[in-house]
Amino acid sequence: MITLVTGGARSGKSRYAQDQALASCEQPVYVATARIWDEDFAARIRRHQAERGPSWTNYEEALHVSRLPLAGRTVVIDCVTLWLTNFFTLHDYDIDKALASLQAEIDALREQPGHFLIVTNEIGMGLHAETAVGRKFTDLQGWANQYIARIADTVILMVSGIPVVIKKRD
8 A cells, every 4th residue: 555645845744654654553664765975964864763763663775665674564755855866866867767767666665565655745836946957856756746646545745734635545
């Protein structure tokens, strides 16, 4: 089962996904898709892990999330934006290759039993990118979000900390 949790920056997406995971099981999994590029970011990750506490199993995986031992678990994947950035740079800013890589990972997760709460930033609700690479990434993020939303069982839009159900399969 896939739940997509989308919304703007600081809309409460991650907190909502984590609360849902904790409510559904005793030992949820948190997958951070960020690459650690400096000590400040590493400290931020350590702080977030400490805030989640010992109930969580934590993984840091920038690309191949589907290869982690996640089957049968309740998993928060946070977030698609960073995950896409990793594929985008890996594939030398090729939108088609980056999107195909993400879709392959999402499809591999769909084949596994479990509940995957996938957090993403909603695109197009803010500033227009000033650079060509930024505009390409906006397109990539929009297409990725549409793909995940289309296959997801549930889609939640977070608005100022309030979850709004956009899609729910029975």
